[in-house]
Each structure stands twice: as structure tokens, then as C-alpha cells.
Amino acid sequence: MPANTGYTQSQKLMTFVLSMSLYGLATLISELIPSVQVGIVEFSVEFFLFIPLTLAMLFDPLSAALGAATGELVFSEIMLGQFGGIGELEKFLTVTIALYIAGTLVRDPRNMRTVAIVSLGCTALQLAMSAGVDICKVVFAVEEFEAVPGLPESVFFTEGFALANDLLFSGILFCMLPTMFLVPRLYGKIEPLLGMKPRTPQNAPEAPSAKLVIAAIACFVIAAAVACFAEAGFTLFEWEAEWAESESAVFAGIAVAAVVAIVAAFWARRNAQLKAA
Amino acid sequence: MIEKLSESVMDKVSIDFLRDQVLKNAYGNDDTPIAALDPRVLLLWYLFFGIVPWFLNDVVVLLGFFVLTVVTTRVARVAPLVLFVFAIGVLSQTGYTFVVSLFFEGNLDTLASLLVLTLKVATCSLASITVFSGLDPDRLSNGLLWFGVPERLSFSIAFAYRILPILMEELQNILLSYRLRGRAPAHDTLMGKIRWLIYQVKVVMMSFYPLMLNTAKRSRTTVEALELKGYRYASTNTKVLKIKLSSLRAGRREAIFVAASVAWVALCFVVSRIVGL
Numbered sequence: 045m046p047a048n049t050g051y052t053q054s055q056k057l058m059t060f061v062l063s064m065s066l067y068g069l070a071t072l073i074s075e076l077i078p079s080v081q082v083g084i085v086e087f088s089v090e091f092f093l094f095i096p097l098t099l100a101m102l103f104d105p106l107s108a109a110l111g112a113a114t115g116e117l118v119f120s121e122i123m124l125g126q127f128g129g130i131g132e133l134e135k136f137l138t139v140t141i142a143l144y145i146a147g148t149l150v151r152d153p154r155n156m157r158t159v160a161i162v163s164l165g166c167t168a169l170q171l172a173m174s175a176g177v178d179i180c181k182v183v184f185a186v187e188e189f190e191a192v193p194g195l196p197e198s199v200f201f202t203e204g205f206a207l208a209n210d211l212l213f214s215g216i217l218f219c220m221l222p223t224m225f226l227v228p229r230l231y232g233k234i235e236p237l238l239g240m241k242p243r244t245p246q247n248a249p250e251a252p253s254a255k256l257v258i259a260a261i262a263c264f265v266i267a268a269a270v271a272c273f274a275e276a277g278f279t280l281f282e283w284e285a286e287w288a289e290s291e292s293a294v295f296a297g298i299a300v301a302a303v304v305a306i307v308a309a310f311w312a313r314r315n316a317q318l319k320a321a
Numbered sequence: 322m323i324e325k326l327s328e329s330v331m332d333k334v335s336i337d338f339l340r341d342q343v344l345k346n347a348y349g350n351d352d353t354p355i356a357a358l359d360p361r362v363l364l365l366w367y368l369f370f371g372i373v374p375w376f377l378n379d380v381v382v383l384l385g386f387f388v389l390t391v392v393t394t395r396v397a398r399v400a401p402l403v404l405f406v407f408a409i410g411v412l413s414q415t416g417y418t419f420v421v422s423l424f425f426e427g428n429l430d431t432l433a434s435l436l437v438l439t440l441k442v443a444t445c446s447l448a449s450i451t452v453f454s455g456l457d458p459d460r461l462s463n464g465l466l467w468f469g470v471p472e473r474l475s476f477s478i479a480f481a482y483r484i485l486p487i488l489m490e491e492l493q494n495i496l497l498s499y500r501l502r503g504r505a506p507a508h509d510t511l512m513g514k515i516r517w518l519i520y521q522v523k524v525v526m527m528s529f530y531p532l533m534l535n536t537a538k539r540s541r542t543t544v545e546a547l548e549l550k551g552y553r554y555a556s557t558n559t560k561v562l563k564i565k566l567s568s569l570r571a572g573r574r575e576a577i578f579v580a581a582s583v584a585w586v587a588l589c590f591v592v593s594r595i596v597g598l
Contacts, residue, residue, distance in 0.1 A: 311361075
């Protein structure tokens, strides 16, 4: 096994479990603690991103990133019943991409300057991606977005403001400083607990290749497009007044029948598959 | 007065309370009609109510869907805390955007289009609360597994509910020991209050250091125990899946549930046609 891919499958699973449970706990708590609002400036302890960020810098970045995204999904969305369906895909991907990139950029966790810059950059990347998707969503969700007075400006304003606020407040206070506190203290102590060697420039994971970055960006764009489409409710199903006679009713009927048929076929196939095993 | 109020809120939002609520939500309502249903049917039901509202702009139909999900949430006897978090989330989002849009010459039209959006969001969230909070986590993860969702996700759900109480207790113990050893700054003056807040945040951040080390040990034990049982091979083996999923049964009760939902949806469309909105 080459030196630079020195993580075994079970070590990856350990990193996944560790990152999932810690970040899940943190997001669950932050979901439940009401945020303090002073005027329109929101002081929330929303950002526990420093936990998976630290783990991504010390362990296998991909497992830590996937674990954190899964943890957030399971603990704070599914456990609290806040699961938003397709919309969660976008959050999942932004968190994973940002953490993974941050984790691979740190070649030596003892270099504090890189740790500081990367942790702030990771927050900025994640916030910018999700703010962009949010704006797109509202633009598509509300019909005649431009026609509704005051809506475009207010959405851009709230999103932009939230972005700046989160970056300055959460990014520095809750992300950069704790990461700088934790990484040097955990370095060399936490790795042996999982049976691994501390990361050094020699055994650091490969920086993401261009192919991987392109694939990640493509994934994200597709997810964003799906999220927007879902909220746009593209005019395939227009329930206008004359729907009973019109063609759209026929199309809707065909669509419903197709969906039912697909579900039934999948059900039967899966049953047969399990029976055959 | 305000001090009393904040004190009573702080009493209620102790970590013990959170833990009890989450556990009650997970395991406390096994005997409801919703929990007795087949998880696969419920997941399909959720897919319908999580996706279809986004494609509709008919207020009557959306209201009908909303009423149905309210009823199912009531039947599932979801923990009050979950509903509280849901209400805060939905109301604050809409209210905040509306208030800001007032500054940009928004009016009642803005509110109306925001209300449609809120109705969609609320319906989807309530459907997810019904399914994901109403179901026992083990049944939920079995249902997901049947649909071929990656084993890691269904494992995460089942694992999360078991690890969460332990992690919360541990976090609380660490926080208490910090409180025993340290001395919180006096908080009578404004400066003191700010200093107190900073102190509290710092304690929470620092407690994650021991928590991370402890969780690392625990996740290693977990993964080693899983490996002993052949977890990674079992998760891809259809024979194991067959044994694991043999408890899932869809019968008459599920048929009644689906028929009732379909009838209600059809009724919504008929009513909207008659009202002619």
C-alpha cells in the first residue's frame, strides 16, 4: 500500500462515526438553542463547523466530511423531523464539498497559518454556496418574482446580510478560533486512539485532483438545479380552472399512472430480489 | 420579571430535558396508529407529500394537504419540543422576510405570496415530522434499507438514537466539571454580562476537546465491534438483507391508510374545482 493512502477501510469508518456523532450532537444542540437577536443582527451559535473541520484536517478528509454531513442530516433533520426532502441534498453537498476541500488543503496541521486561512476559507465557501442556492430558490419559487413589490430587494438584502454576518461572526469566532485552539492540542493525541499516525507533509492525503473538483462542482450544480426546479414547480402541472377538459388533465393522469406503475414495479422487483437471496 | 422568565426558560431547556424529549420522541410513541404502519408505505407517502406541494399553486389544495398532515402529526403524537422547533422555524422565516420586505415597499401582496410558500414548507415539514418522528428509528432504518439506501445512512440513524443520550450525558458532565473548577464572571453590569456570555461560549468550545478524545475511543470500539460481526460484508450481502428485512409486512392497515390519503387528495382537487379558485 502506498504511503499516501494510509487509511484502511475500518479507519475510515471510525472517522466517519466520530465525525457523525460529534457534529450531529453539536447541530442538534444549536438547532434547539434559540438564537439571540439584537436588532437584525443575529447572534447564534449556529456554527459548530469547527468540529468536523478539525477532524478533516487530522484524519481522512472525505470520511470526516461525509460523516459530518450525515450527522447533521440524521441528528438535526431526521431526529427532529425537520427533514426537508430534496432541499437537504444541497446542504449535504455544500458541507461535504467545503470540508473535503479544506481537509485536503492542510498538508501539515502544525502550520498554524494554513489552518487559520483554510478554516476561514472553508466557512466562506460553504456560506457562499448556500446563500447562492437560497436566492435561486426564492427567485424560482415565487411566481413573477420581480412583480411582487419589495420581494427581490428584501431577499437579496437578507441573504447578503446573513452571509456577511455569518462570515464575520460565526466564521471567525466560532470557526477559525476554535479550530486554531483544537488542532494543535489534538494533534498527535487523537490519532493513536484510532490507531493512526499523525498527519505530516509526507503522508498527507492527495490534494483533490482537477477531475474530482469538476465532478464535485457538477454535482453541486445539479443539486442546486434540482432544488430550484422542485421549488419552481415547473409549469407541467398547471391546475387551471378548465383542467378537467384540457390536455393537462390527461398529462397529469398519465404522469400519476406512470409514477404508480414505477413504484409498483420497483416494489415487486425488490421483493423478488430479496426472496431469491 | 424578565429575569424570572429567562430563568424559567433556562430551567426548561436543560440538557436533561432535551435528552428526554428526543428519547420520548424516538421510543415513546410506539403504540400510535402511524407507528404501526409499514415504514415502506410511510416513506412513499412522505415522498408524495414532500414533493407534490412544490408543484402546486392552488391555495385550496395546499390547505387540504396541510390539514391532512396536521391530522397525521396529531395521530403520531409527536413530542411538543419538535413541534415547537417546527413552528419557530416556519414562522420566523416568513415573518422576518415580510418585515424586511416592508422596508422595500412591500405590501399585502408580498404577504400573500409568502403565505403560499409558507404553506408549502409547512406541509412538507409536517409530513416529514409524521414519518421521521412517528416511526421507531429501527423500523425507519429498515424501511430505508429496503429501498436500497446506502447502509451507512440507515446505520447512522439507528446508531444516532443510541449514542445521543450517552453523548449528551458526557457533554453535560464535562460542562459541569468546568463549572466546578472555573469561576464565572459576575454578570450584574452590561460589561459583566458580555464577559459572562464570552465565558460560557468559551466553556462550550473547550468542552469539545475532552469530548472529542472520548468519542474517538468510543468510535474505535464501535467500529471494532461492528467489524467482528462482519458489518462491512453483511451490509452488501442480500442474504443478510433478506433476514433483516423479513419483518416488514404491508397488509390491510396500510391499504386503508393509502386509500384514505388518496381519497382526501382527490377530494381536495374536487373542492378546489368547485370553488374555482
